[in-house]
Amino acid sequence: MKLIHDILLDEQTIASKVKELAIQISKDYANKELLLVCILKGAFTFTADLMRLLTVPTTVEFIQASSYGTSTTSSGNVVIKQGVATDLRGQHVLLVDTVIDSGKTLASVMQKVSRCGPTSLATVALLDKKSRRTEDIQITYRGFEIPDIFVVGYGLDIGEQYRNLPYIAALNPADQL
Numbered sequence: 001m002k003l004i005h006d007i008l009l010d011e012q013t014i015a016s017k018v019k020e021l022a023i024q025i026s027k028d029y030a031n032k033e034l035l036l037v038c039i040l041k042g043a044f045t046f047t048a049d050l051m052r053l054l055t056v057p058t059t060v061e062f063i064q065a066s067s068y069g070t071s072t073t074s075s076g077n078v079v080i081k082q083g084v085a086t087d088l089r090g091q092h093v094l095l096v097d098t099v100i101d102s103g104k105t106l107a108s109v110m111q112k113v114s115r116c117g118p119t120s121l122a123t124v125a126l127l128d129k130k131s132r133r134t135e136d137i138q139i140t141y142r143g144f145e146i147p148d149i150f151v152v153g154y155g156l157d158i159g160e161q162y163r164n165l166p167y168i169a170a171l172n173p174a175d176q177l
């Protein structure tokens with residue numbers, strides 16, 4: 001495995017932003033129960049860190065969406081490989097993703113989840129590549145706005161590699177598949 005990249009966000013920078021998001025979310029959902037829906041696979045690390053800092057009663061479910069394959073641009077064809085395994089009616093749902101690019105993944109997951117009748121539906125994303133957006137979607141809680149570069153680490157992959165990096169790195173074009 002080649003490790004040719006520059007660190008964009010180090011562990012400490014990520015941790016303080018996750019803490020900031022958790023404080024805001026805990027405040028907004030005070031006296032409520034929260035259901036986090038983690039969008040696999042990229043959001044598993046962020047979800048795990050975020051949920052441990054939430055002070056409201058929290059449960060977690062997983063949904064698997066895929067559109068990228070091994071390339072660095074979205075195919076635009078979002079496939080829900082695994083749906084949520086619980087009844088969402090009456091629940092306060094917060095969708096968790098690590099990076100929003102075109103917004104197609106989040107738009108398609110939101111459409112699917114909202115059909116299940118949750119009491120409320122909000123979204124949290126650690127990274128927002130706003131300049132790439134093609135879909136009209138609302139990110140309720142946003143960590144960092146980042147430029148149009150492909151990033152890996154902290155759960156994010158290219159061809160399933162680099163998810164284990166504890167920081168977020170910009171991939172060197174020479175390293176792209």
Ligand code: IMP
Binds near residue numbers: 042102152
């Ligand atoms: P979108 O559907 O174009 O918004 O892309 C969102 C999904 O693509 C995320 O859930 C990620 O899995 C993946 N993705 C988008 N940008 C990146 C990136 O820079 N690195 C790794 N994965 C990314």
Ligand code: MG
Binds near residue numbers: 156157
């Ligand atoms: Mg991926």
